[in-house]
Amino acid sequence: MDTDYFKHKGINFASLIYTQERFEFLENEFQVLDDDVYIVTYPKSGTNWVMEIMSLIHRNGDFTWCQEVPNFVRIPWLDVSGEGQKLVDECKSPRLFSTHLPVQFFPKSLLSSKAKVIYTARNPKDVLVSLYHFAHMTYVIKKPNSFEEFMEDFLQGRLPFGSWFDHIKGWIQMKDKCNFLFLTYEDLKKDIRGAVKTISTFLGKELNEQTIDLVVEHSSFSSMKANKMSNNSLAPETVMNPKKNNFLRKGIIGDWKNHFMEKQSEHMDTIYREKMKDLNIKFTWDEIEDHL
Numbered sequence: 560m561d562t563d564y565f566k567h568k569g570i571n572f573a574s575l576i577y578t579q580e581r582f583e584f585l586e587n588e589f590q591v592l593d594d595d596v597y598i599v600t601y602p603k604s605g606t607n608w609v610m611e612i613m614s615l616i617h618r619n620g621d622f623t624w625c626q627e628v629p630n631f632v633r634i635p636w637l638d639v640s641g642e643g644q645k646l647v648d649e650c651k652s653p654r655l656f657s658t659h660l661p662v663q664f665f666p667k668s669l670l671s672s673k674a675k676v677i678y679t680a681r682n683p684k685d686v687l688v689s690l691y692h693f694a695h696m697t698y699v700i701k702k703p704n705s706f707e708e709f710m711e712d713f714l715q716g717r718l719p720f721g722s723w724f725d726h727i728k729g730w731i732q733m734k735d736k737c738n739f740l741f742l743t744y745e746d747l748k749k750d751i752r753g754a755v756k757t758i759s760t761f762l763g764k765e766l767n768e769q770t771i772d773l774v775v776e777h778s779s780f781s782s783m784k785a786n787k788m789s790n791n792s793l794a795p796e797t798v799m800n801p802k803k804n805n806f807l808r809k810g811i812i813g814d815w816k817n818h819f820m821e822k823q824s825e826h827m828d829t830i831y832r833e834k835m836k837d838l839n840i841k842f843t844w845d846e847i848e849d850h851l
């Protein structure tokens with residue numbers, strides 16, 4: 560099956576599950592509610608992991624919801640059209656949504672609401688590697704010809720959802736707002752208990768130690784991989800090839816070192832420094848890299 564993209568305001572999206580009309584509707588007409596919670600990421604930054612943590616916190620550690628209901632039904636994708644759109648339109652308050660939308664396409668009604676946003680970012684080198692593998696099993700990203708070419712598409716913002724740099728720089732402008740929580744995949748890996756506490760406090764839920772244990776256990780890589788409601792093996796076959804399903808692939812920090820040649824790493828570092836120079840923020844992955 561061939562993958563087609565269309566451009567919305569300069570950014571590529573897969574025609575298979577997204578439409579321009581829906582994006583216009585979401586940006587200008589969709590009503591954000593005060594008790595909504597949005598999980599926002601650039602693709603491959605740990606969205607499904609945060610969805611699992613959120614589902615478990617939402618149900619106070621009761622994991623039956625995660626074992627009986629697919630993750631994309633528990634926390635619908637805000638930005639998709641077709642069948643997925645119905646899940647959004649029919650979702651009852653308190654609503655939990657996930658999305659990869661860049662900030663400029665997000666519903667404008669967010670600005671006048673108390674809805675909460677959890678933004679999770681990940682080392683772009685690991686995002687690129689994860690995306691590269693995902694592109695071989697999905698129909699929403701064009702099949703890469705080579706890692707080299709795919710990297711250039713990533714760095715130039717030609718992949719779906721556009722530039723990683725613009726995405727994070729756009730969303731991080733909200734970092735001082737009280738309804739915005741910024742996390743990194745690396746934070747979750749380094750201290751999952753701490754991250755669960757941070758997320759639950761942000762959501763206004765104080766969990767006891769036993770409940771935190773349940774959230775940690777049932778959102779672990781191995782639990783999610785073994786759970787067909789959370790490993791995306793139930794995703795539509797038009798979107799992902801179930802025979803190639805390895806959505807929960809490795810779940811580690813630093814797999815980029817197994818894929819990048821030295822000169823590719825230096826090339827990406829140069830672009831990273833240039834594009835991020837105005838931000839003046841040190842991210843968890845920068846610190847991890849410093850200690851290697």
Ligand code: PPS
Pocket residue numbers: 600601602603604605606607608685688689690692778779780781783806807808809810811814
């Ligand atoms: S998507 O398609 O954009 O929604 O993908 P996303 O969920 O954002 O990212 C997929 C990567 O996250 C890893 N993952 C996890 N890592 C550690 N622990 C847990 N529980 C977990 N759940 C998902 C998943 O394996 C993908 O990363 P890679 O590097 O490809 O393994």
